[in-house]
Amino acid sequence: MRRLVVFGCGYSARRFAELHGAAFDAVDVTARSPETADRLHAEGLSAHVFDGGQATGPLTRAVLKASHILVSAPPDPAGDPTLRGVGSALEQASGLRWIGYLSTIGVYADAGGDWVDESTPPEADSERGRRRIDVERDWLTFGARSGVAVQIFRLAGIYGPGRSAVENLRAGTAKRLVKQGQVFNRIHVDDIAAAVAAGIERPTVGPVINVADDEPAPPQDVVTYAAGLLGLKPPPEIAFETAELSPMARSFYSSNKRVRNRTLREGLGVRLTYPTYREGIAALVR
Incomplete structure (x- = not known):
């Protein structure tokens, strides 16, 4: 059974669920407030309230049954809310095969207009970027420890x-x-969805993938x-x-x-719309 759990059902993750949710037998999403969760419920999604604290029973059970996890929730000063809130359940999810983390090209430092790619060491100029670098490392460490494929999608400016x-x-x-x-x-939201879908089908590519236009x-x-x-x-x-x-x-x-987006094009085989x-x-x- 393919079961997807999405942490942080914002603009990009919501679009992925719209375009590719039918590829899964079940899709669960999270929202920070009851009002947002109610709206997502009204749109036909199984939504859970989650703000990085203790996960509810239904959300924990969904994680334990998950085959795929997509993390779109941003880090906070304490780190990654998803790892903090459901890390134990992720460790116990016996059917978990893939985790995708939506990061940002903001992890790269100023290059004076020169080109960067996935081999460029991340050296963020901002506190937000440094938090992203730390959380990327935490997810990759989790994947190495648990044997679950983890892919980091570094997104350009989303429109x-x-x-x-x-x-x-x-x-x-x-x-x-x-x-x-x-x-x-920049990157169109539909091309982000295509990149994530391609990553699920090719989980060994990366683990870091720049998702940017040409x-x-x-x-x-x-x-x-x-x-x-x-x-x-x-x-x-x-x-x-x-x-x-x-x-x-x-x-x-x-x-x-x-x-550069060579890994996206050649590794994942994504042809940008x-x-x-x-x-x-x-x-x-x-």
């Missing part, structure tokens, strides 16, 4: 339906921030392209140095790198 320059332009909130030489990789590009180019497709005038360019940004938003611009932002934005406009 897709409801979360893109297209919605921002239509809402009048889009900005064209310009920082000389700055580029970002063309790192300046952020202002994406806004300009989307505006052109929508028939809108792009917003004025704003110099990064004078822009009013939150500390978190500003921190994203402190790291400039181009991320949206290899650059152009295909992804065009689909969202349509």
